[in-house]
Amino acid sequence: MKYYVVIDLEMCKVPKGAVKSYGKSNEVIQIGAVALDEQYQILEDRFMTYVKPQYGSLDTFINHLTGITQKDLKNAPCFEEALRQFKLWLPDGEVEMVSWSRTDLKQLQNEMQAKSIVSEWFEKIFETWNDCQKTFSNKMEKKRAYSLEEALIAANIIQEGQAHDGLSDAYNTALLFAKMAKEPHLKLNPIYEEARSEKVNHLTVSMGEFFGKIDLSSLPES
Helix, strand or coil, rough: EEEHHHHHHEECCCHHHHHHHHHCCEEEEEECCCCEEECCCHHHEEEEECCCCCCCCCCHHHHHCCCHHHHHHCCCCHHHHHHHHHHHHHCCEEEEEHHHCCCCHHHHHHHHHHHHCCCCHHHHHHCEEEHHHHHHHCCCCCCCCHHHHHHHCCCCCCCCCCCCCCHHHHHHHHHHHHHHHCCCCCCCCCHHHHHHHHHHHHHHHHHHHHCCCCHHHHHHCC
16 A cells, blocks of 8 residues: 655754764754555554754754754664654554655765764655645646745645644645645635735736836927
8 A cells, every 4th residue: 555654854953063073954853744545545644753963963943943852862773763763653554755846865865864863764755755735736837946835835835733843734735735635726826816916917017017008298308
């Protein structure tokens, strides 16, 4: 059986002094994940672990952004152990990974490389990674990258939990991923759709009217 596993990572900064020895500027401090079956139904069993950083530190900004505290990280597993626990949690069967943007994919690749963690399973998974943010932009027929919060509002999905919490973001991304898979033509929030349409129409009409009403004969010659 095939499963889709949506993952979200929260990270902390690595101080400049430690970057020289570590080689990277971020470290994972939380992993959240939820799984969906072939019918895009979210499974009840979910995964979350904090991760104790080896080089980085939890600053005030990340603490306020994520709600993660020093107490959460004090006795948390190291990155390699957290990955082992995550892999053990995965459902039996074929797995495809999903995340909001490719940032989490790159973070896993970079941190595994920096910490000399070798895994054929992860290397294989990296090759079939699904970028939910890109899929949403394609559905919207836009090139710009949307934030998860805006995408949820646009797709008429009520956000669950706290933003920038690994498990909450993974769950919300899973809701959006499932909706996009089930709806070939994504049904948007009517208010968002109307506002977007009005914005486009307003800009188009106002610019046309503006230039159409200019009397060029009244302008001074250069």
